[in-house]
Every structure is written in C-alpha cells, then in structure tokens.
Amino acid sequence: MEDDDTVPHLPMDIMYKIPAHISDTASLARLASSSKFWRNLIKDPTFLDRLRRRHHDHGFTPSLLLGFFYQDKKRSSPNLWKHHIDKTRCLAPSFMRVSELSQFVGSKSARNAIKPLxxxxxxxGLGASLNFYKPIASQDNFLALHRQSKATAANGGWAINDLLFVCNPLTGETFEIPSHLYVPPDHYALFVSNDVDINGRMSQSFELTAIWIKKGDRFICVCYSSKTGTWTRSQGVPQLMHGLYLVSSSTAASFGVIRWLCGSWKQMSVTHVATLHIGNMALSYLEIPPEAKRNKAPVPGSSADGGILLVIVQGLQMTLWKHNSALGSDSSSWVLSERIDMRSSLPQRVATLGIRAKVRLEMFRGKSGTMVLWIDEEGLFLFSLSDRSMRRIDRAHLTKKYFLCPYEIDWLSCLAITNLVVDGSLSLDAERQRTQGRWRTLMGMNLATNGAS
Structure with a gap:
C-alpha cells in the first residue's frame, strides 16, 4: 500500500490507464483507498463516465450484488407473534452474503451452513422494531421493507394498511415512511437518484412507488419522495392496449420505468413488454421475439444502460435477448445476445435428467448479471451470467421459505459520496470508520485478501 501522500513512480500516462483496466468493484475501491492520487482519479467524473460507457453492452458487474435480504420465518418466542394479525412467526429481516454461498460446478457441490446476519x-438499534417486515424492493444501496397492519376503518370496521420503512445498510441511514392510507398495492418499486448540489457535493434521494392494477388493465400510482417527505398521486389512469392482459408475476423496475410482460387474449400467449413511465404515467409497448412467444415464462430485465433484456429458460438451455432500439419496436428489433447451455453448471442429478429437468427462473438482476433459479428437489441457486458459476442459496428447505430480495450497490456513487475505505490504510474519522465496517461486513471479512466473490 502507498502512503496517502505518495505518488507511484510510474509514467503519468501509464498511471492514468491502470484504473481503466479494472472492472471489479472491490479492486477499484481498494485502489481508491491506497492514496489520494488514485482516489481523485477514480472519483473524477470523466473516468466514471468512461467506466459506465464501457459496461453499456450489458453492464454485468457481478460484484455489484452483495447478497440477499429476506424475511426469516423460523420459529421464535410466542410473545413475538401472539398479537400479530396473521399469527405468523417472523423475525427481523436477515442478510445472506453472496461471498459465503457454497459454490460448485456440476457434481462438486457443498451445503452452506453459515449463520445469516x-x-x-x-x-x-433497530432491534425487534422490524419484526414481521418483509423486504420488497432494493435499488442502488437502498432497501425497502413493509408489513401489513390492521387499523380501524372510517365505517367502524377493519382495514389493512402497509407499514413502510426504507434504509441504506451501507450508510446506516433510515427513513420511516408515512402510510399512504390505501389498501396494500399490487407492486412496490424503488427508484434512486444521484443529486449534485450547487457546491458540487453528491447525495442520493429516492422515490418509493406504489402501484395498483384495477380490473387487470388500469394503473393507479402514488409516489413517496425522500426530498419532500410526502406521498403524491400521479395524474391519469393509464390503461393497457385493447386485447392485452398483464402477466403480473414478471416485473422489472429501473431508470424510472416499470416493465411487465403482456399476453394477448386472442393468442393466449405472451406477446409484448409493456413499459410504464412513472414520470408521466405513459405506457409504451414492445413486441417480443417469436421464440419468447412460444415460452410460458420469459423474464424481463434492464441492463445498466436502461436497455430492455429478456431471459428465457427452457429445459437446460438459457437464451438472453436484448432490444436494439435502432432497429424499431417490433419483434425484429430484438437481438439474440447469448445462448447458454447450463448442464456443466447444474447439479449432476439435474444435468442427467436433460429435458425432463425442472428449472425455473425466479428473478434476474441486469446490473450484476445474476439470476435466481428454482430447481425442483434441489432448492434455490444463484447463477452468474459473467462466469457461468452456480451457488447454492438454500438446500435445507426445498420450498421457497424465504422471500428473497437481491441487494445491489451503486458502487460508483459509493466512491463519489462516501470515500469508501476498505483496507484500513488511511486514518479515518468516526463516520468513515463506521462506513468501512458496514462495507466489510456486507462484502465479507476476507475482502482485503480475496476481493469480491
């Protein structure tokens, strides 16, 4: 490690090129912590813009995904739940690090027995205050949670409302969200923005959006802004194009839009991706490729540049389609980006079943290029598109016992906002030292020697 005031003895043109060849988040963070020279170079807006453009093909950066938050439903004291509305025994949300999931290839498999955080x-200080809260959305360091609560309605009966909470586990910030006083919505989406004040200082703000789908084709939306501290109902009630219906189990939210798959009543199959633009509540449509129309469960996603991705799992084969906006807005505007044979990554028993194997795609995260697969009689697995690695998430319980919420970071903002220090090589003030501790805990204690997993 370099002293904080020492500049490496290399030609300047070479030093400026070194960070451009590093794409791993932890490695760049460690380099930024080694000296003021590297830190200022990596935080420079020109470098960050070049880095973003370099990843615009897909934007897959596996180490953006630090792990999963989930609601733990293991048995607990009866005093915890005896007054709760649904008598479900739940604990506060837990966290499972990706770096500690058991990794295997084919038959070389192991079981993960690490105690979650x-x-x-x-x-x-949160303690039991978040018991019964379920993670519902995450975006760029922030995590949203909710639980349902019974309250007295105006007519004297009972009404079910959502209690909401947003936090940033990396910085330690917490936000108690006032109730929107409506029945629980069909979907929540979290959108994070990077803000720059007049002095050039960066900060983050967020919008938590609640969406109701009325009669299966009309959208009603209310948004909570961390800047104003209030809920605002969006103008207009957009309606799906005639003849289409929502496949509500498949959604993707990013860059101020939410995408659903839509089917045609006439064809009785998935035919379009519908995009709801939260800013003006407008709907746009994109016809999906013919191969996806023949599949019952494609999953939409977004790449790091906001492009539309579509993932299809059929048997032991996976295909990844990307929309090319320059080609138009019909099925011909899709490009087959990748076709992946998963047999070498799956458990040996599953691979030998061939087309009889039951593999289902549960969720897809376009920034990290990772997805969660459900494999019958095996459990949940994490699959990385970047290196084709497979990690076991849960094998002890062969049903989906936990609601998993992937936790990705916006590490460029982390560098620019908090001056993350991950090696302990600099003298730290109290706040930065706490941030360092949270970073190391989220990434895993072996970060300094092994990097991100």
Missing part, C-alpha cells in the same frame, strides 16, 4: 448488524 441480521439487518441490525448494519444499522444498530
């Missing part, structure tokens, strides 16, 4: 590990 509590959300209180990152934000001390």
């Amino acid at each position: 509590s959300l209180e590990t990152f934000i001390p």
Whole structure:
C-alpha cells in the first residue's frame, strides 16, 4: 500500500490507464483507498463516465450484488407473534452474503451452513422494531421493507394498511415512511437518484412507488419522495392496449420505468413488454421475439444502460435477448445476445435428467448479471451470467421459505459520496470508520485478501 501522500513512480500516462483496466468493484475501491492520487482519479467524473460507457453492452458487474435480504420465518418466542394479525412467526429481516454461498460446478457441490446476519448488524438499534417486515424492493444501496397492519376503518370496521420503512445498510441511514392510507398495492418499486448540489457535493434521494392494477388493465400510482417527505398521486389512469392482459408475476423496475410482460387474449400467449413511465404515467409497448412467444415464462430485465433484456429458460438451455432500439419496436428489433447451455453448471442429478429437468427462473438482476433459479428437489441457486458459476442459496428447505430480495450497490456513487475505505490504510474519522465496517461486513471479512466473490 502507498502512503496517502505518495505518488507511484510510474509514467503519468501509464498511471492514468491502470484504473481503466479494472472492472471489479472491490479492486477499484481498494485502489481508491491506497492514496489520494488514485482516489481523485477514480472519483473524477470523466473516468466514471468512461467506466459506465464501457459496461453499456450489458453492464454485468457481478460484484455489484452483495447478497440477499429476506424475511426469516423460523420459529421464535410466542410473545413475538401472539398479537400479530396473521399469527405468523417472523423475525427481523436477515442478510445472506453472496461471498459465503457454497459454490460448485456440476457434481462438486457443498451445503452452506453459515449463520445469516441480521439487518441490525448494519444499522444498530433497530432491534425487534422490524419484526414481521418483509423486504420488497432494493435499488442502488437502498432497501425497502413493509408489513401489513390492521387499523380501524372510517365505517367502524377493519382495514389493512402497509407499514413502510426504507434504509441504506451501507450508510446506516433510515427513513420511516408515512402510510399512504390505501389498501396494500399490487407492486412496490424503488427508484434512486444521484443529486449534485450547487457546491458540487453528491447525495442520493429516492422515490418509493406504489402501484395498483384495477380490473387487470388500469394503473393507479402514488409516489413517496425522500426530498419532500410526502406521498403524491400521479395524474391519469393509464390503461393497457385493447386485447392485452398483464402477466403480473414478471416485473422489472429501473431508470424510472416499470416493465411487465403482456399476453394477448386472442393468442393466449405472451406477446409484448409493456413499459410504464412513472414520470408521466405513459405506457409504451414492445413486441417480443417469436421464440419468447412460444415460452410460458420469459423474464424481463434492464441492463445498466436502461436497455430492455429478456431471459428465457427452457429445459437446460438459457437464451438472453436484448432490444436494439435502432432497429424499431417490433419483434425484429430484438437481438439474440447469448445462448447458454447450463448442464456443466447444474447439479449432476439435474444435468442427467436433460429435458425432463425442472428449472425455473425466479428473478434476474441486469446490473450484476445474476439470476435466481428454482430447481425442483434441489432448492434455490444463484447463477452468474459473467462466469457461468452456480451457488447454492438454500438446500435445507426445498420450498421457497424465504422471500428473497437481491441487494445491489451503486458502487460508483459509493466512491463519489462516501470515500469508501476498505483496507484500513488511511486514518479515518468516526463516520468513515463506521462506513468501512458496514462495507466489510456486507462484502465479507476476507475482502482485503480475496476481493469480491
């Protein structure tokens, strides 16, 4: 490690090129922590813009995904749940690090027996205040949670409302969200923005959006802004194009839009991707490729540049389609980006079943290029598009016992906002030292020697 005031003895043109050849998040963060020279170079807007453009093909950066938050439903004291509305025994949200999931290839498999972390590990003082809260959305360091609560309605009866909470496990920030006083919505989406003040200082703000789908084709939306601290109902009630219906189980939210798959009543199959633009509540449509129309469960996603991705799992084969906006807005505007044979990555028993194997894609994260697969009689697995690695998430319980919420970071903002220090080589003030501790805990204690997994 370099002293903080020492500049490496290399030609300047070479030093400026070194960070451009590093794409791993932890490696860049460690380099930024080694000296002021590297830190200022990596934080420079010109470098960050070049880095973003370099990843615009897909934007897959595996180490953006730090792990999964989930609601733990293991048995607990009866005192915890006896007054709760649904009598479900739940604990506060827990966190499972990607770096500690068991990795295997084919028959070389292992079981992960690591004890998960509590959300209180990152934000001390929460304690049991988040018991029964379920993670519902995450975006660029922020995590949204909710639980349902019974309240007295105006007519004297009972109404079910959502209690909401947003936090940033990396910085330790917490936000208690006032109730929107409506029945629980069909979907929540979290959108994070990077803001720059007049002095050039960067900060982050967020919008939590609640969406109701009325009669299966009309959208009603209310948004909570961290800047104003209030809920605002969007103008207009957009309606799906005639003849289409929503496939509500498949959604993707990013860059101020939410995407659903839509089917045609006439064809009784998936035919379009519908995009709801939250800013003006406008709907746009994109016809999907013919191969996707023949599949019952394609999953939409977004790449790091906001492009539309579509993932199809059929048997042991996976195909990844990307929309090329320059080609138009019909099925011919899709490009087959990748075709992946998963047999070498799957458990040996599953691979030998061939087309009889039951593999289902549960969720897809376009920034990290990772997805969660459900494999019958095996459990949940994490699959990385970048290196084709497979990690076991849960094998002890062969049903989906936990609601998983992938936790990705916006590491460029982390560098620019918090001056993350991951090696301990600099003298730290108290706040930066706490941030360092949360970073190391989220990434895993072996970060300094092994990097991101």
